[in-house]
Amino acid sequence: MAAKLYAWSWAEAVFHGDAAACRAASGACWAFIADKLDFFIFGFVPEEAHWRVVLALCLIGALIAASLYRAFWGRSLLLAWVALLVFTALFLQGSAFGLTPAPLRTWSGLVVTVWIAVVALATAYPLGLILALGRLSQMRVVRLLSIAWIELVRGVPLISILFLASIMVPLFLPEGVELEVLVRAQVGFTIFGSAYLAEIFRAGLQSVPQGQSEGASSLALTRWQTLRLVILPQALKAVIPAQVNTFIMIFKDTSLVLVIGVFDLLGTFKASLSDPAWLGFSTEAYVAGAIFYFAVCFGMSLYSRHLETALSREHRK
Amino acid sequence: MTPVAPARSRSLADLWNDIGVRKMVFQAALLACVIAVAVLLWWNASGNIARRGLEVGFAFLHRTANFAIGESMIPYSPADTYARALLAGLSNTVVIAFFGCLLTTVFGVLFGVLRLSPNPSLSRLVGVYVEIGRNVPLLLQLFFWYSLCTRLSGPRQAISPLPGVFLSNRGLRLPSFVANDGLFFAVLGLVVAGIAWLALQWWARRVQERTGRRPHILAWGLTVLALAPLAGLQLAASPIAIDVPELRGFNFVGGQELSPEFAALLFGLVFYTTAFVTEIVRGGIQSVPKGQWEAARALGLPARRIMRLVILPQAMRTIIPPLASQYINLTKNSSLAVAIGFPDLINISNTVINQTGQALEVIFIFMGCYLTLNLTISALMNRLNAAFAMKGH
Numbered sequence: 001m002a003a004k005l006y007a008w009s010w011a012e013a014v015f016h017g018d019a020a021a022c023r024a025a026s027g028a029c030w031a032f033i034a035d036k037l038d039f040f041i042f043g044f045v046p047e048e049a050h051w052r053v054v055l056a057l058c059l060i061g062a063l064i065a066a067s068l069y070r071a072f073w074g075r076s077l078l079l080a081w082v083a084l085l086v087f088t089a090l091f092l093q094g095s096a097f098g099l100t101p102a103p104l105r106t107w108s109g110l111v112v113t114v115w116i117a118v119v120a121l122a123t124a125y126p127l128g129l130i131l132a133l134g135r136l137s138q139m140r141v142v143r144l145l146s147i148a149w150i151e152l153v154r155g156v157p158l159i160s161i162l163f164l165a166s167i168m169v170p171l172f173l174p175e176g177v178e179l180e181v182l183v184r185a186q187v188g189f190t191i192f193g194s195a196y197l198a199e200i201f202r203a204g205l206q207s208v209p210q211g212q213s214e215g216a217s218s219l220a221l222t223r224w225q226t227l228r229l230v231i232l233p234q235a236l237k238a239v240i241p242a243q244v245n246t247f248i249m250i251f252k253d254t255s256l257v258l259v260i261g262v263f264d265l266l267g268t269f270k271a272s273l274s275d276p277a278w279l280g281f282s283t284e285a286y287v288a289g290a291i292f293y294f295a296v297c298f299g300m301s302l303y304s305r306h307l308e309t310a311l312s313r314e315h316r317k
Numbered sequence: 318m319t320p321v322a323p324a325r326s327r328s329l330a331d332l333w334n335d336i337g338v339r340k341m342v343f344q345a346a347l348l349a350c351v352i353a354v355a356v357l358l359w360w361n362a363s364g365n366i367a368r369r370g371l372e373v374g375f376a377f378l379h380r381t382a383n384f385a386i387g388e389s390m391i392p393y394s395p396a397d398t399y400a401r402a403l404l405a406g407l408s409n410t411v412v413i414a415f416f417g418c419l420l421t422t423v424f425g426v427l428f429g430v431l432r433l434s435p436n437p438s439l440s441r442l443v444g445v446y447v448e449i450g451r452n453v454p455l456l457l458q459l460f461f462w463y464s465l466c467t468r469l470s471g472p473r474q475a476i477s478p479l480p481g482v483f484l485s486n487r488g489l490r491l492p493s494f495v496a497n498d499g500l501f502f503a504v505l506g507l508v509v510a511g512i513a514w515l516a517l518q519w520w521a522r523r524v525q526e527r528t529g530r531r532p533h534i535l536a537w538g539l540t541v542l543a544l545a546p547l548a549g550l551q552l553a554a555s556p557i558a559i560d561v562p563e564l565r566g567f568n569f570v571g572g573q574e575l576s577p578e579f580a581a582l583l584f585g586l587v588f589y590t591t592a593f594v595t596e597i598v599r600g601g602i603q604s605v606p607k608g609q610w611e612a613a614r615a616l617g618l619p620a621r622r623i624m625r626l627v628i629l630p631q632a633m634r635t636i637i638p639p640l641a642s643q644y645i646n647l648t649k650n651s652s653l654a655v656a657i658g659f660p661d662l663i664n665i666s667n668t669v670i671n672q673t674g675q676a677l678e679v680i681f682i683f684m685g686c687y688l689t690l691n692l693t694i695s696a697l698m699n700r701l702n703a704a705f706a707m708k709g710h
Binding site: 269287 | 340343344347348351358361362364365366368448449451452453454455456457458460461464465468649650652653655656663667670676677680683684687688691692
């Protein structure tokens with residue numbers, strides 16, 4: 001079995017050439033993936049804007065790499081993320097900088113997957129925090145509204161939320177206002193992510209002992225200061241592994257935007273299968289896609305495990 | 318939030334300092350905001366609906382659907398109503414979710430135990446599967462399995478892993494029972510045998526409580542279980558018929574057909590969710606203190622009975638709550654059927670929305686269906702959890 005797998009994926013595989021060379025060989029056709037690599041990364045983004053996609057992906061990648069180091073965690077990192085996201089949104093579309101425009105509806109491929117995942121996290125994180133605080137609030141109206149939001153969203157499939165966003169949002173907007181389908185998908189992901197993150201934050205908030213807030217108020221800290229300086233740092237730290245797991249879940253689930261007609265990475269893989277020059281290599285395309293998603297998600301889960309041990313070691317000190 | 322003592326600031330009016338008043342004002346303002354947003358949205362929506370000439374209300378449910386559904390667990394034809402079409406979709410979702418949960422549990426427990434096997438290559442193999450299953454998006458997995466299913470060879474070169482089971486690009490063909498008198502009496506016999514088995518266990522427990530010795534009832538039980546359905550068959554005029562599929566011409570005849578979509582969806586869901594359940598079972602088994610193993614071994618129990626009688630029942634307490642959320646996830650994930658064309662609830666809802674334009678009502682219906690399904694699962698699992706909970710504590 002292992003030998004067969006090796007033969008298919010490596011020994012008898014075709015790495016260069018065209019479809020005819022692939023059909024002649026008995027192994028996998030990696031030449032197909034190599035040929036389509038540009039399409040997987042850029043999708044339908046206009047040729048002149050490709051360099052901007054590369055630059056944006058590099059910047060986002062660099063900031064993600066920086067975020068992995070706990071020494072950088074703080075307000076400046078937060079500001080850097082907000083600045084980068086605003087800049088990337090304008091820069092990629094291009095019209096604000098007098099560049100060749102690449103409107104939102106041309107965005108596709110890897111850049112969409114990365115963009116949706118990052119923006120979903122950036123928006124769902126604060127919203128989830130508010131919902132978690134609301135769920136634990138003593139004010140009945142606030143609590144009930146938060147519970148309704150969280151439980152409703154967690155009770156239905158993500159696909160139905162995406163359908164809601166793609167079909168219902170246009171219905172609820174005033175006449176003449178239209179949202180791109182990518183933006184609607186993002187609204188769906190923000191709603192989805194906020195409910196799942198809220199439950200994790202709630203667990204974190206509940207793990208902070210009562211004495212902490214009592215101690216803070218005996219130091220005459222205001223409620224806001226207590227929350228910001230005493231409770232939240234401890235609460236968020238307690239649930240870091242669970243947060244990373246939710247990030248993984250959201251990243252995997254970005255592939256669902258395909259269903260409402262956004263061409264993400266998986267969408268370009270699927271679209272490449274119908275290229276008449278390269279028919280019949282679906283296994284290779286899906287295996288390549290699986291390897292990419294696996295590398296990212298498994299990397300994140302390794303990082304989560306590393307954090308978990310590092311934090312528990314610190315806790316014991 | 319944990320309660321925090323109110324901060325005192327004397328510069329504001331006394332009323333504003335009263336934490337109770339402040340909370341009331343805040344809540345009233347929030348409620349007003351929510352209502353205002355809802356009214357605004359409703360206003361926009363009704364304006365849009367009027368402009369597009371759409372209809373409002375559930376009257377469309379009684380109209381004829383006029384579209385065919387590939388496969389349905391309940392009888393359905395295009396002459397039926399939209400309500401019937403949605404029900405057919407719901408039945409498909411329920412069947413997929415039921416078999417998905419069943420198979421996931423079986424394989425999850427099996428792999429969870431194997432993950433802890435002393436054989437390192439076996440446990441590592443399961444570990445590799447778990448990581449691949451968990452870290453690749455389900456949608457991609459479904460596309461992969463579906464493309465494999467449709468690329469299988471035709472019925473004439475079908476793969477037959479078991480006699481009577483055929484895997485081809487037409488899907489999966491299984492032998493099926495033909496309902497006649499024989500089947501009825503056999504099932505009746507099985508029910509009788511089940512009751513007899515429960516009675517035997519009850520009697521054995523009574524004897525064990527009184528004498529401390531449990532009588533050997535397994536042989537008796539198996540005999541009853543085997544003989545009662547046979548006796549039922551003997552009673553019936555016609556013996557039971559099993560319909561084994563066979564190749565005739567270009568396709569199979571007889572047996573139960575599962576479409577490639579159904580097979581790919583079920584397999585994909587089970588493959589994905591089992592990876593999570595395996596980890597849950599492993600964690601549950603590891604959460605049982607080591608002393609339990611040692612004490613059971615000291616009593617001379619063999620390893621398999623330690624697992625079955627001592628470890629698993631205790632592990633169940635840790636396993637059931639996360640298992641329940643995996644069942645719910647599986648049910649929700651079955652909605653990905655829409656991507657490979659299996660007619661589940663969402664897929665049919667989508668068609669209904671496209672035909673009638675009544676998005677609001679249909680989305681309301683299917684969200685209600687999923688919420689009900691999930692609440693049912695969590696209620697059932699809560700009861701199961703209560704059954705396994707520590708008693709007398």
